[in-house]
Amino acid sequence: MYRPAGVTMxxxxxxxxRMKAWVLGDPDQLLLHEKPTPVPARAEVLVRIDAVAICATDLEIIHSGSPASIAGGLPFNKDFTPGHEYMGTVAALGPDVDEFKIGERVNVEIHAGCGQCKRCRQGMYTSCLNYGRPEKGHRANGFTTDGGFAEYAVNHVNTLARVPDGMSDAEATLVVTAGTSMYGLTELGGLVAGESVVVIGPGPIGLLAVAVAKALGASPVILTGTRNRRLAIGKELGADRTININEEDAVAIVKKLTGGIGADYVVECAGTEATIDQAIRMTNRGGKICLAAFPHERVTLDIAQLAMNNIYLYGIRGEGRSATRRAMALMAEKRFDATKIHTHTFPLAELPTALRYARERIDDAIKVVVANRQAAPVAGATW
Incomplete structure (x- = not known):
């Protein structure tokens, strides 16, 4: 049995x-294997993973490899366990850990910075200058270090927050998504009460960006996209106006709704050249744009428009500046219902099916959650 020295159990x-874990095989292949159950070191805990949500980035990692491998020109990282939007129960404590108790339900952030570089000391741990170097203390579970498509994972105490008793496992997995939206608004200035906010793209981050912006008092909150069902969910989450860009001129409507000057803040969650161009043209002078999506190809921007109109452009990575804790506080107070984006649930053994639903948007899947309350049989299943 699992009894490492110095660990409180x-x-x-x-x-x-040993635990069951899905690991990368060849590109677009996941294999269900057994791996040693990880051991928490100082300032770490062992988390029994109870539920994990699937993110579009998980699909990219399964196809292309972890970001650290790609950035470093390294070969495809086999035996790596992806999955980063998880929650669970504290199962064991590393040496001298007293911040949490065994048995507590916790939500996790993805990133634990090295804690010693310039960016980490500024609180920008998602931009850690030692990104992808676990030997320097950096961890990004599901990105550069093993993640949540498994029975257990090790997390730094800085990445954990207690889950309120009234919050379900599935809802707790959505905190990272809401936290990413919160981080985007934080980087734009944070104080959005009374300001106009446009969200482009009704994916999970975009939909929860609508919810967070409305909960923070933004007005009006406008959502643009191409799928009417998702736009309808955006209305339920607080959008004052939705715009199907296949049917209406988004830039013209935003300017009309803002007295002709354009929006104060735009959160761009689609990541295409056309939508980034729309973001620039619908932002007012001195306004701010957050790029929350990663374009897959080079895009051409009208830099002159940005410069002449003093428009600020921000990029965000992940869920930094403790945004997940603030997002979870709003969720705990029922300021918005994040579960409106949770559409499907599968057991861990059916992860390949869950991934297929997420990738192909079967039944208009938005957020697919994998529940891990029961152990899955070891098999050679592949995605």
Whole structure:
């Protein structure tokens, strides 16, 4: 059984020496294997993963490899476990950890910066200058270090927050998505009460950006996209106006709704050249744009428009500046219902099916959650 030296455990929680985990095989292939259950070091805890949501980035990692491998020109990282939007139960404590107790339900952030570089000391740990170097203390579970498509994971205490008793496992997996939206608004200035906010793209981050902006008092909150069902969910989450860009001129409507001057803030969650151009043209002088999506190809921007109109352009990575804790506080207070984007649930053993639903948007899947309350059989299943 699992009994590492220096680790605090409870006799009521039996932990196996080896755990079941999905790992990368070849590109577009996941294999269900057994791996040693990880051991928490100082300032770390072992989390029994109870649920994990699927993100579009997970699909990209399964196809192309982890970001650290890609950035470093390294070969496809086999035996790596992806999955980063998870929650679970504290199962064991590393040496001298007293911030959490065994048995507590916790939500996780993805990133734990090295804690020593210039960016980490500024609180910008998602932009850690030692990104992808675990030997320097950096961790990004599901990106550069093993993630949540498994029975257990190790997390730094800085990445954990207690889940309120009234919050379900599935809802807790959505905190990272809401936290990413919160981080975008934080980088734009944070104080959005009374300001006009446009969200482009009704994906998970875009929909929860609508919810967070409305919860923070923004007015009006406008959502643009191409799928009417998703735009309808945006209305339920607080959008004052939705615009189907296939049917209406988004830039013209935004300017009309803002007295002809354009929006104060635009959160761009689609990541295409056309939508980024729309963001520039619908932002007022001195306004701010957050790029929350990653374009897959080079885009051509009208830099002159940005410069002449003093428009600020921000890029964000992940869920930084403790935004997940603030987003979870809004969720706990029922300021918005994040579960409106949760459409499907599968057990861990059916992860390949869950990924297919997310990738192909079967039944208009938005957020697919994998529940891990029961152990999955070890098999050679592939995606």
């Amino acid at each position: 409870s006799p009521d929680l039996a932990i196996p020496h």
